[in-house]
Every structure is written in structure tokens, then in C-alpha cells.
Amino acid sequence: MAVGTNIKTYFQGSWHDGDVAIMRAADHGSWLGSSVFDGARYFDGMAPDLAPHCARVNRSARALMLTPMVSTEDMVEIVAEGLKLFDKGTPVYIRPMYWGIDGDLTAIVPSSEQTGFAICLEEIPMAPASATVTLTRTRFRRPVLEDAVVNAKAGCLYPNNARMLTEARAKGFSNALVADAMGNVAETATANIFMVRDGEVFTPIPNGTFLAGITRARHIANMTGDGMAVHETVLTFEDFQKADEVFMSGNMSKVTPVTAFDDTHYQVGPVTRRVREMYWDWAASES
Secondary structure, X not given: OOOOEEEEEEEOOEEEEOOOOOXXXXXXXXXXXXXXXXXXXXXXOEOOOHHHHHHHHHHHHHHOOOOOOOOHHXXXXXXXXXXXXXXXXXXXXXXXXXXXXOEOOOOOOEOOOOEEEEEEEEEXXXXXXXXXXXXXXXXXXXXXXXXXXXXXXXXXXXXXXXXHHHHHHHOOOOEEEEEOOOOOEEEEOOOEEEEEEOOEEEEEOOOOOOOOOHHHHHHHHHHHHOOOOEEEEOOOHHHHHOOOEEEEEEOOOEEEEEEEEXXXXXXXXXHHHHHHHHHHHHHHHHO
């Protein structure tokens, strides 16, 4: 499914125009769900944290018992070549991915001998600085490692996220604030989450139920470098009801202010605006 436009696909050693068919009906990935991906961004001529995203897709592959076929360094070079096919100012979503091709004698375990690999570049606009979201609770929770491959950015995890979003939208909200197995806040249905209270920043501590994102880590580094107090800790829904500011952190939009959680409303505050400013400043300094 194409989300964006002007698609370029890297497959079998070369770049192709368009949304190229890359997976067969009997591939392990299409039949049994052994697929992983990652997402990086290219905007304003910058591709911040591209190497960490490429490294993570290799870690995700190993978590699904797939054998990564491309090194991080080679993947970065391949993406750089593909980005030359776009104008410098074009906003691009960068999606490297792996999938299983063959299985073992049971068909369940993917074979380590060959793994499918492709990179999809899609022109997708960056969200405007004015974009905001609203959150609500959902009955669906993040799984634990004993139940699902939560240590990977795996396609098989996303139907659960889709249930969360569908329920939230049916209630009139744009996203869901999601609990872990213990009932504490983990993240939203699509991104990591931060809250601000009395000038200090709080975010759920990684506990194995969600991916602590690359952009999340970048924000924490930027905030602590700027002298902000940042706490990774256990947070409840009640903590978010008492927050002064709330914002989401994810690769697609980097920083997204939250203006409501159920009946609680927030302003887009100074910390949220500062975090966005610092991210763009850092990205420009690295380009």
C-alpha cells in the first residue's frame, strides 16, 4: 500500500521507479508474517539519524530469526544514492525492510539461508508545526516479549495498533494513549510519549513492551544537553491528567503536541516548542 507519492524502490541490487512488486505469495513473509521495517526521514536536505535506523532494521530482523543481508554502512550508502533521485527539498520517508523467503521443514521458522530485502522511498510531506493530536484510552494494550516480538519493528505488531487507532477514532479522538500489561502508560498507538509538569519532563521507562525510539533518544539527549530535567519512570494515566504539556515523539513527525487526553486539555507549551526547535537545530548541525 502506497502512503505517499513519487516512489522509488531498491530491490535486487538496483533502484526502480514506482511501487515495485517485491514479495511472492509463498514467501514466508507474506504467508506467516516474518517482516520487519524501519523508518527514517529526509527533509530540508537532511536525513537525521539515518545510520541508527538502518542498524535497527538489522536488529529487528535478528529478533524475528531473519538473517540481515546488508550491513548498516552499505544500507546508508544505498539510501544516499536513492535520495539523489529526489529534489533536495523533497520530504521523503525512508523504509528499509526484510522478510522471510523460505521456511524450515515445519514452514513456521524462517530459513536463515536467504532473506528478502528492499528499500522504499516515498515522498510524504512533513507535518506542519501547527499540527496537534488528541488522545483517549483504549482497551487494547501493548504486549510483552513473552507474547510478541516487541523488541523488533515488526509488521505483525501493527494490527494491534490499528485496533487502538480505530477505537480512538470511533470515540472522536485522533490517537490512543496505551497501557502496558501492568496498566501503566507505555506509549501511544503510533509513537512514544512525553509529559511536562512544573517544568520537568517525564516519559515512560522502557520496560520491554514498546520500542524506545531513536527520535525519543535524540529528544532526551537534546533536552538534557539544554539543562532540562528528564525522568524515565513509571507513569499512570492519572499522571497525564495532571500534566501541563504532553507531546508525542516519532520519526514521521518528530514532535507532535497533544492538546487533549479524554476530558483533560493542554496548551502547546514552551517545553514542547523548545524540543521541536532543538531537534531541527540539531539536525541542521549534523547535515
